[in-house]
Amino acid sequence: MRAVLKTTRDKGIELRDVPIPKPQAGEVLVKVKAAAICGTDLHLYEWTDWCENVGAKNPLVLGHEFCGEVVEVGEQVKSLKPGDLVAAETHIPCGHCNMCRTGKQHICQDMKILGVHTDGCFAEFAVLPEVCAWKLPAATPPKIGAVYEPFGIAVHGVLKDHIAGLSTVVIGAGPIGILCAAVAEAAGASQVFLTDPHDYRLELAKSVTQNVKTLHAKRDDVIAVIGSETGGQGADVVLEVSGSVSGVRTAFDLAGKGGRVTLIGLPSQEVPLDLVNNVIYKEARIYGITGREMFQSWYLAERFVDKIDLERVITHVFPLEEVEQAIATVQSRMAGKVVIQVQD
Template sequence: MCGTMKAIVKKESAYGAVLAEMPIPEINEHEVLIQVKATSICGTDVHIYNWDDWAKKRVKAPYIFGHEFTGEIVKVGQQVTRAKVGDFVSAETHIVCNQCYMCLTGQQHLCHETKILGVDIDGCFAEYVKVPEQNVWHHPVDMPEEIASIQEPLGNAVHTVLHTSVSGKSVAIFGCGPIGLMAIAVAKASGAIRVFAIDKNEYRLKLADKMGADHIIDVGKDDPVTFIKQHTRMEGADVICEMSGHPRAINQALEACANGGKINILSLPERPVTIDITNHIVFRGLTVQGITGRKMFETWHQVSELLKTNTIDVKPVVTHTLPFEDFEKGFELMRNGTCGKVVLMMPSHERGKK
């Protein structure tokens, strides 16, 4: 397929992005070309849009960013065998080498040679995107496109929460951005006896309540460490999921964790964070786990089953669906925190239209 397409492009090493005409990607024999129907804005995309310190060190402009999407396959390479034109799909966004030790021992999400769609290579903020066949994930045909487009970040929430058993335990989620909000539902569905939701954003704390959090903690009004300990026999939360990336919140998460507890960190702080390892981790026997991506493809199976069985409901997280061309409004909503998940819809997003 030749020609051009509309795409949101990080044109230069500066704040913002532009809508531009770009060449439609050419695929190799092991890749598929997908017509994007819906794409959602991630916190990582906001880092790139803002051009913060993390983005400056990681991203090389110009390129197309974005990595959360759903769409329809419109072309397949000659060696593709398990995907066909017309399939309704999303994609695992970590493109791995399949040759390193991590890949060969079933830990592809930790591949040394990982290239991330929309971060290291051209992404899905476009009418078309190409991915390796290995990365394709099929959806039920009746899944709403806005839900299909957020399965990748839902996978982050599932991976973060389920890395540690939460059944019968108290769980504190620091940061109620979209992934944190989804993590609330995952924790409740997985048997957590109480879930604390911590943030300073009133809009998102209201969403946390809708997602089933037992305790809502506004850090502008209450000290989360004191609050959590008061509701856990002064022990602290058994499991902490750190989703905020804020240095103060990370330190509060360490303090709020029970002795011998687990802290799973998904967030991406913009700068190095100072913590008291001796007193907050070593002497208290904490386990701190970094979470990256999703387990390939165990997490995708978990996500699919959670949705298919209606074990979790993530519809309240999707607060805005906007036309693709209104991406600047979407980024402004994300930057201000006056939204849950923002999904950009393509003009001809109905299934089957080319």
């Protein structure tokens, strides 16, 4: 099969022919139909320090966000059969640790990540543990199935705590930020603001959402506008998705008293914060969000999927042969979600 491989610690990837993997007990073999590119894949492409920090495998088949059809099941697989359409939950839990045994498999103490610690989905076939295969309705378009995973992060982040009737700010209009704004709107937030320094992304966000107010992170005085739009109270909910130091600091400035700050983006360095004024005196609640709750976020995503135009978040589709171009498109930031169409 053709697969996108990372074989060295240097920048770049190779498209190569490799043997089709064999599903072991408790695993399924999936014919990959569509896969989506994520920031994690860019780290692996460049082989940044992050890859060493998380112990990424090398050689590695890249990719973790995907949708495909089960073509073979290993021994002991009970819930799936050939022909089933599935999306991948990319956090592979051990099933035995304290977290796994207390309903928090997505933060398993011995967690592996698909396409980071195990071979991924930028290939014609991929092996997935049965526990990580989320069965989709057969009519789901594969490219929509491929973005369920990042959609689930937005669902998890927004619905982690109350949202209905609350003023909400999302910082960062990458695909997950746009989806956070869309989920907040669909779940009944009273006002939703989205801020980013790229006009392209703000325009895209407007086309995906209905009443979300976009603010340019550099041209607009975001703190002043949100202060006045919330009657001087500050935001009830701030979701930080940019992962930038300034984004995190702005998130805490924007949150009102008793507000919540939900951190989704990953800053690459330590962030200095005024904890006294921005957290303690405000009695702010802070949540860290990683991945999706297994499988509460997936059930909720299913309920929101018809309310949100996921198709519009996908701005580019490339065939597998053009994976380099697909990655360059993500790097340009002039894109929403970029999907690779692998097989029909």
